[in-house]
Structures are given as C-alpha cells and as structure tokens.
Amino acid sequence: MIVxxxxxxxxxxxxxxxxxxRNRKITPETSRGHHKLVIGLIGDTAALNPLEIQQLSPFxxxxxxxxxxxxxxxxxxxxxxxxxxxxxxxxxxxxxGQNHPIVHVAGPCSVENEEMIVQTAQQVKAAGVKFLxxxxxxxxxxxxxxxxxxxxALDLLLKAREVTGLGIVTEVMxxxxxxxxxxxxxxxxxxxxxxxxxxxxxKVGAQGKPVLLKRGLAATIEDxxxxxxxxxxxxxxxxxxxxxxxxxxxxxxxxxxxxLAAIPVLRSLTHLPIMVDPSHGTGFCEYVPAMSKAAIAxxxxxxMIEVHPNxxxxxxxxxxxxxxxxxxxxxxxxxxxxxTVGRPERSAQLTQVSTESAVSQLIAANL
Numbered sequence: 527m528i529v530x531x532x533x534x535x536x537x538x539x540x541x542x543x544x545x546x547x548r549n550r551k552i553t554p555e556t557s558r559g560h561h562k563l564v565i566g567l568i569g570d571t572a573a574l575n576p577l578e579i580q581q582l583s584p585f586x587x588x589x590x591x592x593x594x595x596x597x598x599x600x601x602x603x604x605x606x607x608x609x610x611x612x613x614x615x616x617x618x619x620x621x622x623g624q625n626h627p628i629v630h631v632a633g634p635c636s637v638e639n640e641e642m643i644v645q646t647a648q649q650v651k652a653a654g655v656k657f658l659x660x661x662x663x664x665x666x667x668x669x670x671x672x673x674x675x676x677x678x679a680l681d682l683l684l685k686a687r688e689v690t691g692l693g694i695v696t697e698v699m700x701x702x703x704x705x706x707x708x709x710x711x712x713x714x715x716x717x718x719x720x721x722x723x724x725x726x727x728x729k730v731g732a733q734g735k736p737v738l739l740k741r742g743l744a745a746t747i748e749d750x751x752x753x754x755x756x757x758x759x760x761x762x763x764x765x766x767x768x769x770x771x772x773x774x775x776x777x778x779x780x781x782x783x784x785x786l787a788a789i790p791v792l793r794s795l796t797h798l799p800i801m802v803d804p805s806h807g808t809g810f811c812e813y814v815p816a817m818s819k820a821a822i823a824x825x826x827x828x829x830m831i832e833v834h835p836n837x838x839x840x841x842x843x844x845x846x847x848x849x850x851x852x853x854x855x856x857x858x859x860x861x862x863x864x865x866t867v868g869r870p871e872r873s874a875q876l877t878q879v880s881t882e883s884a885v886s887q888l889i890a891a892n893l
C-alpha cells in the first residue's frame with residue numbers, strides 16, 4: 527500500500543503520519559520523487575482500510591494498494607516515477623536512470639594482469655566509458671575452467687581505478703568475500719548464477735554500495751524482480767537491473783537469447799534503472815553491435831560490453847569480446863542512436879558534481 531502526499535506537505539506532518547502508521551505495526555518508507563511524495567507502507571496491510579488512512583491528514587491525496595508481489599520494486603511504489611541510482615567515482619557522480627544519459631560500462635570478462643587491465647581501462651575511457659567491468663571471482667560452468675585470480679585481481683582493479691578514475695563494477699560470489707569486494711567496487715555485481723542466492727542478496731542489501739543484479743539464466747521477470755525485492759527490503763534502494771540473456775531451446779547459434787522485450791515490460795512494472803549486457807546475451811562479438819543499438823532503441827539506461835585487447839588469447843569469454851578499436855567504432859554509432867531516441871551522450875569526461883549536490887539528489891530520489 528502507498529500513501530500519495532501533496533508535494534507541499536510539511537516535514538512535521540509527514541513525521542506525524544509516519545508515527546501514526548508505526549503505532550499500527552506498519553513500517554513507513556518515504557520516497558520523494560520530482561513531482562510526488564509517497565509513503566510506502568511495509569508490513570501486513572491487508573486489514574488496513576484505505577479510507578481510514580486517507581482521513582489521517584488533509585495532505586493525503588490518494589491511498590493505493592500495490593497489487594504486485596514485489597512491493598518496493600514496483601513502479602506503483604514511486605507512483606509511476608522512475609528512480610535514479612547515483613554512483614560516486616573518482617571523477618564525480620554518475621546517474622543511472624530513465625531521465626539521464628546512457629551510462630556505458632566496458633572491460634574484460636576477467637582481470638588477467640596489470641598491463642592488460644590498465645591498458646583496457648585507458649582505452650575504454652577514451653571511448654566514453656564511465657565504469658570498468660572486470661571479474662576477480664568468476665563463476666564458471668566447469669570446475670576446470672579459469673575461475674579468476676581472486677583477491678589479487680581486486681588489487682589490479684584498484685590500480686586501474688587510480689590510473690583512469692573510472693568506477694569499478696565487479697562481481698561478488700560469496701558472502702565471505704563481500705567486504706573485500708565492496709572495498710574496491712563502486713557497483714557490486716550479482717551474477718546470473720547467484721540471482722536467487724537469497725543469503726547473498728540480503729547481505730548486499732544490508733551494505734551501502736549500489737548493486738547490479740543480473741537476470742538468472744532461467745528466471746522469469748517476476749523471479750528477477752522478487753530477487754531485487756530482497757535487496758531493497760534489506761535497506762539498499764540502489765539497485766540496477768541487468769538483462770544478460772536467458773537460456774532457451776536454440777544454443778547452436780547464440781550463447782543465450784537476449785530478451786530485449788524485457789525492457790518495455792520492466793518499464794511498465796518497475797522504477798529501477800535497466801542495463802543490458804549484449805556480450806553474454808549473444809556470446810559472439812559479431813552480434814554485439816546490432817544488439818547494443820537495439821537495446822538503446824528499446825530504452826535501456828546502460829550498456830555493459832566486454833572488451834579485451836586480444837580476444838583470441840582471453841582467459842575467458844574471448845569469442846564475445848570486442849577489441850578496443852571495435853568498441854570505439856561502436857560507441858560512435860551508439861551516440862547516433864542515443865541522440866535519436868532522446869538519450870544524448872555525455873562527453874568522455876565526467877561532469878563534476880559536488881558531494882553536497884549529489885547527496886541532496888540521493889536523498890530526493892531514495893528517501
């Protein structure tokens with residue numbers, strides 16, 4: 527259930543209403559959007575009478591029940607307004623969301639050595655990337671495949687961050703590694719195989735770093751949003767959804783089936799930002815450009831693309847990786863698509879945003 531408040535409601539009145547709701551064993555969560563202020567009611571609301579809640583204050587405009595099982599992730603929870611995820615990087619704050627420029631994330635599947643990761647970071651930054659992706663811990667189908675360099679790879683990601691100022695996106699696979707990963711990552715990734723690792727979701731939800739939640743290999747959209755709900759319910763409002771392809775009956779020609787239809791479906795269901803990973807979604811580098819363009823045209827807020835200086839010698843996922851030159855050429859084409867659909871690119875250099883301004887925006891978006 528949500529309570530839609532008049533945007534001019536005094537803070538004291540909001541607190542009074544919140545205390546009244548707490549007395550009824552309901553947890554109120556305030557979300558201030560650009561146009562509305564909404565109080566989400568968390569708990570057993572079945573017995574609450576919307577008309578009775580409406581009478582608590584003349585500043586209450588509407589009281590609505592949320593019909594979806596994913597309450598906090600529901601678009602209704604923010605009364606139809608998209609949320610924004612602000613991420614702090616060495617060069618400033620970057621915003622993910624429907625009303626912001628497309629955010630580009632790129633880098634190799636695995637961190638292999640210092641020269642490779644630093645060189646790749648410099649090259650993708652020159653193309654306009656805001657975040658470097660790179661795996662330190664790698665979940666692999668075969669126990670004999672390369673599993674990543676682990677903690678030493680985290681140190682190399684830190685080095686790349688220091689040299690370039692790019693934000694870092696890297697995956698956590700185990701609750702035991704969360705603290706180490708969070709000390710390096712600006713965005714913590716939950717991979718497809720861990721989408722329903724509920725213990726891990728609760729842990730990442732209890733810490734403050736933004737979370738990138740990839741869709742599971744056989745997950746329905748509702749499964750995916752319910753996984754996001756675990757993170758949101760644990761107290762972390764900064765969740766980005768990532769469509770990375772699902773497993774279907776045809777695996778001869780593509781690695782997975784990239785479900786671009788999920789983008790407009792998600793727009794109708796959730797306020798959370800949407801990223802697309804066409805590299806894992808197709809499994810072959812020759813298909814990545816077309817699906818990247820299609821993802822932007824469909825309304826994605828961000829793209830994650832695998833880039834490797836020498837894909838033929840990559841320790842993992844070489845066939846789906848672009849070279850830096852191929853990636854730079856693709857970025858020029860993507861800028862045209864972005865402008866066409868009203869999502870123009872920022873320059874390669876991040877716009878500096880003061881900490882005070884960014885924090886105020888965070889408060890406004892995620893209270």
